[in-house]
Amino acid sequence: xxxxxxxxxxxxxxxxxxxxxxxxxxxxxxxxxxxxxxxxxxxxxxxxxxxxxxxxxxxxxxxxxxxxxxxxxxxxxxxxxxxxxxxxxxxxxxxxxxxxxxxxxxxxxxxxxxxxxxxxxxxxxxxxxxxxxxxxxxxxxxxxxxxxxxxxxxxxxxxxxxxxxxxxxxxxxxxxxxxxxxxxxxxxxxxxxxxxxxxxxxxxxxxxxxxxxxxxxxxxxxxxxxxxxxxxxxxxxxxxxxxxxxxxxxxxxxxxxxxxxxxxxxxxxxxxxxxxxxxxxxxxxxxxxxxxxxxxxxxxxxxxxxxxxxxxxxxxxxxxxxxxxxxxxx
Numbered sequence: 001x002x003x004x005x006x007x008x009x010x011x012x013x014x015x016x017x018x019x020x021x022x023x024x025x026x027x028x029x030x031x032x033x034x035x036x037x038x039x040x041x042x043x044x045x046x047x048x049x050x051x052x053x054x055x056x057x058x059x060x061x062x063x064x065x066x067x068x069x070x071x072x073x074x075x076x077x078x079x080x081x082x083x084x085x086x087x088x089x090x091x092x093x094x095x096x097x098x099x100x101x102x103x104x105x106x107x108x109x110x111x112x113x114x115x116x117x118x119x120x121x122x123x124x125x126x127x128x129x130x131x132x133x134x135x136x137x138x139x140x141x142x143x144x145x146x147x148x149x150x151x152x153x154x155x156x157x158x159x160x161x162x163x164x165x166x167x168x169x170x171x172x173x174x175x176x177x178x179x180x181x182x183x184x185x186x187x188x189x190x191x192x193x194x195x196x197x198x199x200x201x202x203x204x205x206x207x208x209x210x211x212x213x214x215x216x217x218x219x220x221x222x223x224x225x226x227x228x229x230x231x232x233x234x235x236x237x238x239x240x241x242x243x244x245x246x247x248x249x250x251x252x253x254x255x256x257x258x259x260x261x262x263x264x265x266x267x268x269x270x271x272x273x274x275x276x277x278x279x280x281x282x283x284x285x286x287x288x289x290x291x292x293x294x295x296x297x298x299x300x301x302x303x304x305x306x307x308x309x310x311x312x313x314x315x316x317x318x319x320x321x322x323x324x325x326x327x328x329x330x
Contacts, residue, residue, distance in 0.1 A: 003324040004060040006053070006071045007116060007316040010088025010139030010177075011272075014313070015056055017064055018321025023314055025063070029056055034091040042093040049089075054106065061107070068110035069103065070324040072119035072316035074140065076157035081113050084157055087164075087178035087185075088140040112324050117142040117160055118151050120270060120315035122323045125149075133255075133264045134309075135162070137281075138271035140177060141185040141192070141251075145264055152262075162258075163189065167250045174199065184254050188247040190226045190273030197243040198223050204242065211239035230276045241284070244277075248285050252292060259294055265301070270309035282308050 002019025010033060016026035030036070032048040040048075060067075075086030081100030085092075103111045121134050121144045131147045141163030145152045153159040163185030164178055173182030174195045186192045201208040201223070208214050212232050216224045233240040258264045274281045290303045309315060 001067065001328065002064065003068045003070045003112075003321055003328070004057070004064055005317045005320045005324070006057070006069070007119070007320070008053075008071065008073050008089065009116070010074050013052065013056060014317060015060060016314075016317050017060060017067070018070075018318065018324075023318050023321065025060070026314070026317070027056070027059070031089065033089050034093055042090075045090060045093055046097065050102070050106070057107070061109075066109075068112065068324055068328060069107060070119075070320040071099075071103065071111065071113045072116040072320045073099065073113060074116050074142070076153075076161060077113055077115050077118075078157045079155045081111075085178065087176065091177055092179040110328075112320075112327055114320060114323060115142075115144070115157060115160060116316045117144040118153070119317075119320040119323060120144075120309075121146050121151055122319035122326075123315050124268060124309070124319075130266055131264060132266040132268055133258055134268050134270065135251075135255075136271035136315075137188065137251075137269060137274035138190055141189045143258075145258070145262070147262070147264075162254050165254050165257075167253055172196075172199070184250055188251045190271075193243060193247045193273070194224070194226055194229065196247055197229060197240070200243055200246065201239075204239070207239045207242060211237050213237070213239065226273060226276070230273075233277060233280065244281075244284055245288065248288055251285070252288050256292070256294060259297075265297070265305055267306045268309050269306060270313075270315045272313055274308065275311055275313065278311070279308060282306050 002017055005016050005018050007014040013029045013031040016023050032052045037045055074088050076084040078084055083097040083099045085095045100111055100113050117136055125146050133143055133145045135143045143162040144160040164183045166182050167184045168182040168187055174186040175181055176183035176186035187196050213224050229240055285306050286303045290299055
């Protein structure tokens, strides 16, 4: 039997059905998040999210009756299925939400829930495979380490929130969606890279003046979008490459800790921002890595650790479908 799969992101809500023929019937909606609902209470935000989910799922429950529900979610999930926190979706408004219980009560079906990056890992965790770290670069930055056949997590579901590592201080300690400052996600995610680009445009006025971004009208909340940034990057804009390099240098610092702490030397990158940039994202990252020296790693090793995942945004949906199949057959 297949399963109804849902990928809740900080920006979009995606749904589909995963069965023997793979993933099909995929639909996408802008998600009800704290950015699109400024000033409302935490309870009202949660209610809007649940109403949106219920509306979106009606088609799937009627088309695929008795199918279990698999949900990937953008934040740590503890061993009992509670959402510890979801900064890119709910900011710091909601914490410790028993989403698994609420979904089972509302839809009266079998429910499986994973952190979105944990779900995505199962797309790539097919034997034989070496230990690896999956990193997503999208609205936020997240990761999961797959080691010796399992995902490394503690009872609170922590062990993959690299986006909330402190990597910057002083004027570069830009705000993170979780309420902290100087976190990797606030500097190297899609949103974070835009924040960094705004700061660097002020610090490097001459370089910025030569960028096509300087010709764009400034909006009330943002000076330019990730789409504009990626477009300029694809046109080899030096300023945008300077920004990307600065963001990735923070990322490399966090990756270095993973390697030196537990020996991870394979990194797979997914997520809307990384995928939009494409191979240029990995090429620039590998160039930076070659300029570093990690203990026990040669220059060739340093330049070949990173790879781009499949060029779609179905990682969590497919991985969630594979995970539910494993659980349902157990």
